[in-house]
Amino acid sequence: MSKEYNKANPAKTVKVTFKESKPGEKEYQVTVPAGSTILQAAIAAGVHLQSACGGKGTCGKCRVILEEKDRRGTLPEESKYLNSEQIAKGTVLACKRTVESDLTVFLIEQKDAYDRKTELEAEHDYDLSPLIQKHVLQVDIPNTQDQRSDWERLTAKLPAIKKPFNFNRSIAAKLPQILRAASYQVTGVTAGNELLAVEPGDTRNSSYGLAIDIGTTTVVVYLLNLINGKIMARRALTNPQQGAGADVLSRISYVTENPAGLTQLQSQVIEALNQMIADICREKGINPEHIYHAVAVGNTTMSHLFLGIDPTYLAPAPFVPCFRQAVTVKAAELGLKILDNGLVTVLPLVAGYVGSDTVGVMLAGKVDELQGIHLLVDIGTNGEMVLVGKGRILTCSTAAGPAFEGAGIKFGMRAAEGAIERVRINKDVELEVIGQDKGKIRGICGSGLIDAVAQMYKAGIITAEGRMPNSLSNLAKLPPSLRRRVLNNNGYREFVLAWKEQSATGENITITQKDIRALQLAKGAVLAGIRILMKRLGVKIEDIDQIHLAGAFGNYINKESALTIGLLPQVSPSKIKSIGNAAGNGAQMALLSTVEMAKATFLAQKAEHIELSAEKDFQDEFLNALALEQNY
Ligand code: FES
Incomplete structure (x- = not known):
C-alpha cells in the first residue's frame, strides 16, 4: 500500500465522496493527494472498509462500487476475488484503484462487529482498593x-x-x-x-474508571464505579485501524512506510474510545470529568500505537518493544476525553508478542494461585499461550494468522450478524447463524470455521491431512445431500455450507481447500507453541489439570471441534473451560485494586518468554501439528 501511497501527487488534490448504498444514509467526504488509493482515502475519511491484507490486494475484502461513468473494466487482481455479477455492478477493490480526479464511491453494507456480549460480571473476589x-x-x-x-x-x-x-x-x-x-x-x-x-462540595458518590481492552479487531470499554466496583456499562467497536490491515504486522508496516501513519492510527483508536466514552456518559448521565482513571490492555503493538510509540522494531527479529513496564500518562496527553488530569495506565507487557492483554489474562486467571499444571490460551490474530506449573510461568506467542477471526478465508468474516457460527453435519448440513432472524447468511466466522472443518472431517469429506479428494468417486460413501455440496471450482474443490438462495451475497458460501489449509497453518502454529512450552516445563498431556480458553473466541469455540481439528492437546473436554474476556477482566481488576495492579507487574516480570522462532524444534513440531488427527 505504501508503494501506491508514494505514487500520490501531493501537488494535486482530489475529492473523494463515500456514500452508503441505502438512499438517505450518511456521506463522507475527504480531500487526498491525487494518486492515493480509494482505501487510503477511506482511512483518511474515517470510513471503515474491511481490508484484512492491509491493502496488499490479497484478501479481496475492500470492495466498493463505482458510478457507471467511472468504471474502466476489471483489473486481473480483482477478477480473482469478484464474480461476474459483482463486476457488472461496478465492484472494485479499493486498495487497487487510485484516484486521479474527484470520485464518488458507494460502500457495500458491512455490518460492524456484532457485540456477542457476555453478561457484565459484577462480582469480584479481591479487595476493592482503587488507586x-x-x-x-x-x-x-x-x-x-x-x-x-x-x-x-x-x-x-x-x-x-x-x-x-x-x-x-x-x-x-x-x-x-x-x-x-x-x-x-x-x-x-x-x-x-x-x-x-x-x-x-461532597462528590464522593461520583467516582468512575474505565477498563479498556484494545484488540486488533475490536476495542472494548467498560465503565466501572470505583466506589462499589460494579460494572455500569460496556461498549465495543471495531478497531478503526482495520483500514491499515487486519493483523499487527500490517499495521506496523503501515506506520513504518507512511510518515503520518503513527499519528493516524493512534488518533483512530483514541477517537473510537472517545465515541464510546461519550455514548456511555450520555446514557448513564455521568460527567466525563468524574472518570479519573483508565486502565488499558492490548497486545504489544496495540499498546505502542495507543501511546503513540513507534512499533517499527517489533516486526523484525529480535522483536524488541520500546517499553515493558506499566506506563501511566495523563489523559490529556493522549486526548482521551475523561478528566484532563485523569490517569491512563497501560499494564506491563512480557515481550514483543506477549502483551499486556496476556498479563490481563494471567491476572484474571489468578495464575499465582493455581495449583498443578494449567494452560491458558488466548486466540485471536495472534495466539498467546501461558503454561503455569512447578513454580514457573512460561509464555509464547505464535502468528496464528487471522484465520481464527475469519480473515484470509474466502467467505470469512468477523463474528457479526449473518456469520455462520456453528456447523453440524449429519445427513445434511445444519447451520447456526448470528442474528439469523434478521436476514441472510453473509459468511463464516472463526468458531464456525473450526466447526465446519471438524464436521467435514468427521463426515469423511476431508482426510486427516485436511484434503478434499479430487475425485468424486472417493466421496461415494457420502449421502447424496452431502455429495452434491462438493463442487469443482476451476479445478479446486469447495464444500457448500449455504446455497446462494440463503446467502446475502447471491453466491454459494463455501469452504475451500485453501481455507482448510489456512486453518491448519493457524492451528498448527498454536499447537506447536503449546508443545514447546510443555517440553520446556517438562510436562505431558496427562499432567495438564486444566486448559483455560480466554477471549471472545474462547467463549464461542466448540471444545469438541477444537479437539477434533487438533487445535489443543488431546485432553478430556471436561478439562477445558472458557474464562471469558479475561484480558478485559484483568484490566478491571487492576483498575479496582492496587494489589492487583502491583501483581500485574510481578507476573509480567516472573513470566519466562520462549521465543519460538529461536527454538530449534519448533519447525518439526509445527509440521507434526498440521494434520487434523492428533494423537498426543
Ligand atoms: S484486497 Fe484490498 S485490502 Fe485486501
Whole structure:
C-alpha cells in the first residue's frame, strides 16, 4: 500500500465522496493527494472498509462500487476475488484503484462487529482498593494569623502520605475560586501523591474508571464505579485501524512506510474510545470529568500505537518493544476525553508478542494461585499461550494468522450478524447463524470455521491431512445431500455450507481447500507453541489439570471441534473451560485494586518468554501439528 501511497501527487488534490448504498444514509467526504488509493482515502475519511491484507490486494475484502461513468473494466487482481455479477455492478477493490480526479464511491453494507456480549460480571473476589481516592475536606479559612497558601491549607487536610503532593498548576489555577465559592468545603481526588482534581462540595458518590481492552479487531470499554466496583456499562467497536490491515504486522508496516501513519492510527483508536466514552456518559448521565482513571490492555503493538510509540522494531527479529513496564500518562496527553488530569495506565507487557492483554489474562486467571499444571490460551490474530506449573510461568506467542477471526478465508468474516457460527453435519448440513432472524447468511466466522472443518472431517469429506479428494468417486460413501455440496471450482474443490438462495451475497458460501489449509497453518502454529512450552516445563498431556480458553473466541469455540481439528492437546473436554474476556477482566481488576495492579507487574516480570522462532524444534513440531488427527 505504501508503494501506491508514494505514487500520490501531493501537488494535486482530489475529492473523494463515500456514500452508503441505502438512499438517505450518511456521506463522507475527504480531500487526498491525487494518486492515493480509494482505501487510503477511506482511512483518511474515517470510513471503515474491511481490508484484512492491509491493502496488499490479497484478501479481496475492500470492495466498493463505482458510478457507471467511472468504471474502466476489471483489473486481473480483482477478477480473482469478484464474480461476474459483482463486476457488472461496478465492484472494485479499493486498495487497487487510485484516484486521479474527484470520485464518488458507494460502500457495500458491512455490518460492524456484532457485540456477542457476555453478561457484565459484577462480582469480584479481591479487595476493592482503587488507586483513585476521594476525600471530603473542610479546609481552614485563612485569616491574619493563618496565612498559609491555598495549596498548603488544602493539602494539609489530605491524608498524610510519604511524599508531599506534587504541585499541579492546572488545579492551582482554579483553586482560589473553587475554595471560596464552596465555602472551603471541597472534595479532593488523589492517586498516590498526585492530586487530580478539587471539586466543590461532597462528590464522593461520583467516582468512575474505565477498563479498556484494545484488540486488533475490536476495542472494548467498560465503565466501572470505583466506589462499589460494579460494572455500569460496556461498549465495543471495531478497531478503526482495520483500514491499515487486519493483523499487527500490517499495521506496523503501515506506520513504518507512511510518515503520518503513527499519528493516524493512534488518533483512530483514541477517537473510537472517545465515541464510546461519550455514548456511555450520555446514557448513564455521568460527567466525563468524574472518570479519573483508565486502565488499558492490548497486545504489544496495540499498546505502542495507543501511546503513540513507534512499533517499527517489533516486526523484525529480535522483536524488541520500546517499553515493558506499566506506563501511566495523563489523559490529556493522549486526548482521551475523561478528566484532563485523569490517569491512563497501560499494564506491563512480557515481550514483543506477549502483551499486556496476556498479563490481563494471567491476572484474571489468578495464575499465582493455581495449583498443578494449567494452560491458558488466548486466540485471536495472534495466539498467546501461558503454561503455569512447578513454580514457573512460561509464555509464547505464535502468528496464528487471522484465520481464527475469519480473515484470509474466502467467505470469512468477523463474528457479526449473518456469520455462520456453528456447523453440524449429519445427513445434511445444519447451520447456526448470528442474528439469523434478521436476514441472510453473509459468511463464516472463526468458531464456525473450526466447526465446519471438524464436521467435514468427521463426515469423511476431508482426510486427516485436511484434503478434499479430487475425485468424486472417493466421496461415494457420502449421502447424496452431502455429495452434491462438493463442487469443482476451476479445478479446486469447495464444500457448500449455504446455497446462494440463503446467502446475502447471491453466491454459494463455501469452504475451500485453501481455507482448510489456512486453518491448519493457524492451528498448527498454536499447537506447536503449546508443545514447546510443555517440553520446556517438562510436562505431558496427562499432567495438564486444566486448559483455560480466554477471549471472545474462547467463549464461542466448540471444545469438541477444537479437539477434533487438533487445535489443543488431546485432553478430556471436561478439562477445558472458557474464562471469558479475561484480558478485559484483568484490566478491571487492576483498575479496582492496587494489589492487583502491583501483581500485574510481578507476573509480567516472573513470566519466562520462549521465543519460538529461536527454538530449534519448533519447525518439526509445527509440521507434526498440521494434520487434523492428533494423537498426543
Ligand atoms: S484486497 Fe484490498 S485490502 Fe485486501
